[in-house]
Amino acid sequence: MIDYFTLALTHGLIAAALWRLLFRPDLDADEAAVSAPPARPWARDGTGEAGEEPRDA
Amino acid sequence: MLDVALIGFIGLLLALGLKRPFFWVLAYIYIDVVSPQKIGWGPIQSLPVSLIAFAAAFAGYLFLDSKRGSRFSLRQALILALFAYCGVTTLGAAFPEAAWTKWNWVWKALVFAAFLPLTLRTRLRIEAAALIMVLSIGTIIINGGIKTVLGGGGYGTLALLVREDSGLYEGSILSTAAIATIPLVLWLARHGTIFKPDWRVSTFAGGLIFAALLIPVGTAARTGLVAIAVLGSLLLRSVRYRFVYAGLAGLALLAAIPFLPQSYVQRMSTITQYQGDESASTRVEVWKWTLDYVRANPWGGGFDAYLGNSFTYQTSKTTGDPNNQSIEHREVTDKARAYHSSYFEMLGEQGWPGLFLWLWLQGLGVWQMERIRWRFAKREDGKASWQWGLATALQQAQLVYLVGAAFVGIAYQPFIFMLVGLQCALWSYVKRTEAVPRRATFKRYEAKAALPQAG
Numbered sequence: 335m336i337d338y339f340t341l342a343l344t345h346g347l348i349a350a351a352l353w354r355l356l357f358r359p360d361l362d363a364d365e366a367a368v369s370a371p372p373a374r375p376w377a378r379d380g381t382g383e384a385g386e387e388p389r390d391a
Numbered sequence: 392m393l394d395v396a397l398i399g400f401i402g403l404l405l406a407l408g409l410k411r412p413f414f415w416v417l418a419y420i421y422i423d424v425v426s427p428q429k430i431g432w433g434p435i436q437s438l439p440v441s442l443i444a445f446a447a448a449f450a451g452y453l454f455l456d457s458k459r460g461s462r463f464s465l466r467q468a469l470i471l472a473l474f475a476y477c478g479v480t481t482l483g484a485a486f487p488e489a490a491w492t493k494w495n496w497v498w499k500a501l502v503f504a505a506f507l508p509l510t511l512r513t514r515l516r517i518e519a520a521a522l523i524m525v526l527s528i529g530t531i532i533i534n535g536g537i538k539t540v541l542g543g544g545g546y547g548t549l550a551l552l553v554r555e556d557s558g559l560y561e562g563s564i565l566s567t568a569a570i571a572t573i574p575l576v577l578w579l580a581r582h583g584t585i586f587k588p589d590w591r592v593s594t595f596a597g598g599l600i601f602a603a604l605l606i607p608v609g610t611a612a613r614t615g616l617v618a619i620a621v622l623g624s625l626l627l628r629s630v631r632y633r634f635v636y637a638g639l640a641g642l643a644l645l646a647a648i649p650f651l652p653q654s655y656v657q658r659m660s661t662i663t664q665y666q667g668d669e670s671a672s673t674r675v676e677v678w679k680w681t682l683d684y685v686r687a688n689p690w691g692g693g694f695d696a697y698l699g700n701s702f703t704y705q706t707s708k709t710t711g712d713p714n715n716q717s718i719e720h721r722e723v724t725d726k727a728r729a730y731h732s733s734y735f736e737m738l739g740e741q742g743w744p745g746l747f748l749w750l751w752l753q754g755l756g757v758w759q760m761e762r763i764r765w766r767f768a769k770r771e772d773g774k775a776s777w778q779w780g781l782a783t784a785l786q787q788a789q790l791v792y793l794v795g796a797a798f799v800g801i802a803y804q805p806f807i808f809m810l811v812g813l814q815c816a817l818w819s820y821v822k823r824t825e826a827v828p829r830r831a832t833f834k835r836y837e838a839k840a841a842l843p844q845a846g
C-alpha cells in the first residue's frame with residue numbers, strides 16, 4: 335500500500351514536470367546561455383548590441 | 392498490474408522524447424536511480440530498459456539535439472581518464488569475474504557523468520535534471536520515510552521498494568545519498584521554475600526533507616548520522632539567519648530525541664566504542680590491509696580486489712556494571728571484507744593513479760562551486776541568484792557525500808556522479824554566460840575610488 339502510494343506520488347510529479355517542460359521553449363535554447371557577445375568598448379554602450387538584428391533569426 | 396504501469400510510464404517518457412530528445416536523458420536518470428525493472432515482478436525484469444534509455448539519450452543528443460552551448464570541461468576529461476584507467480585495471484584484475492561484473496555498471500555511470508553536462512546547455516535543463524534526480528530518489532526516500540514512521544526500521548531490515556541490498560537500496564548508501572539530496576531539494580523549492588515556489592512546493596519539499604532525515608533512523612546507518620551532522624554545520628555557512636537556524640535546528644533535535652527508537656539510540660551510541668564493534672574493527676583492518684596491498688600493487692588490483700583479503704584480529708568488549716566489569720577478548724578471522732570506505736576502495740582497486748584522479752575530480756568540484764559562490768556573492772543580491780544557490784547546494788551535497796564516503800564504499804555511485812555532472816554543467820554554464828568581465832572591472836574601479844574616502 336505504501337509502495338503504491340509512493341510510486342503514484344513521485345511518478346505523478348515526474349509526469350507533471352515533463353508535461354510542463356514539453357511546452358517550455360527555453361528548455362532547448364535560453365537567451366542567457368547563448369555565448370555573451372565579445373566586448374566592444376568602442377561602441378556606445380560598450381556591448382555593441384544596440385540596434386543589431388540577430389543574424390540567424 | 393504494477394509492471395504494466397511501470398512499463399507504460401517508461402514508454403511515455405520515451406515517447407515524449409520524440410518531441411524533446413532531451414527527455415531521454417531524463418528518462419535514463421529516472422531509470423538509473425529508481426531501477427523500475429527491479430520494482431516490477433514480471434516481464435519488466437527482462438527488459439533492458441536502462442540500456443534502451445542510455446542508447447536513446449546518446450543517440451538523441453548526437454543526431455537530434457542542438458549542440459549550441461555544449462562545452463567539454465576539464466572535469467569531464469578527468470572522468471573519462473578515470474573510465475579509461477578503470478578499463479585497464481579491469482583487464483588485468485586480480486579477480487576478473489567480479490571485476491567485470493562491477494565494470495558493467497561502473498562504466499555506464501562514468502560515461503553518463505561525462506556526457507550529462509554536454510546536454511545540460513540551458514538553465515531549464517539543469518533544473519530539470521536536478522528535479523528528476525530529486526523526484527526519483529524521492530521515490531525511495533518517501534517510501535523509506537513512511538515505513539520508518541510506521542515502525543518498519545532497523546539495521547538491514549527496512550524493507551524498501553526493492554528486496555535487494557544493492558545500489559541506492561542499500562541502507563548506508565541510501566542514508567548518505569538522501570542527506571546529500573536535501574540541499575538540492577531546498578534549492579528547487581526556492582528557485583524552481585517548473586514547479587514555482589508556492590505552498591504546495593514548500594509542503595512537498597518539507598515532507599521530502601523530513602523523510603530524508605528519517606532514512607538514517609530507519610536504516611540505523613551510523614554513516615547517515617555523521618552525514619546529518621556535516622550538513623547541519625554546512626548549512627550554518629549558507630543560511631541567511633544563522634542564529635535563528637541554529638536555534639530551530641537545536642529545538643528540532645531536542646524534540647526528535649524522544650521519538651527515536653531505542654534500537655537506533657543504542658546503535659548510534661556505539662559510534663565511539665569501535666573496539667568492541669566488529670564492523671568498525673574490520674574497517675580499520677581492511678584499511679591497513681589495503682595500504683599493504685598497494686605497496687605491492689601500486690597500480691591497483693582492479694575492481695573488487697578486496698576479495699583477496701583475510702586477517703585475524705582481536706576485539707575487546709567490556710560488560711557488566713562499573714564496579715564489576717569483565718573484558719571479553721575475542722579473536723575474529725575475516726575474509727573478503729569490503730572496503731567500507733570510498734577512499735580505500737579507490738586506492739585498492741585503482742591504485743594511486745585512480746585515487747589521484749578521483750580526488751582531483753572531487754576536489755576540483757568543491758573548488759569550482761566555491762568560485763561560483765564567490766563570484767555571485769560579490770554582487771548586490773548575488774546570494775539570491777539561482778547560480779549562487781545551486782553552487783552552494785551542489786557543494787554541500789558533495790561535501791556530505793565526501794564525508795559519508797569515508798565509511799561506505801560508494802566511490803562510483805551513479806547518483807553521486809550525476810551530481811558531479813550537474814556541477815560540470817553549472818560551471819560551464821556560468822563560464823559561458825559570464826564570460827565578459829565587464830562588470831567585474833567596473834566594480835573594482837569603483838571600489839578603488841571609494842577607498843581614500845573610507846580611510
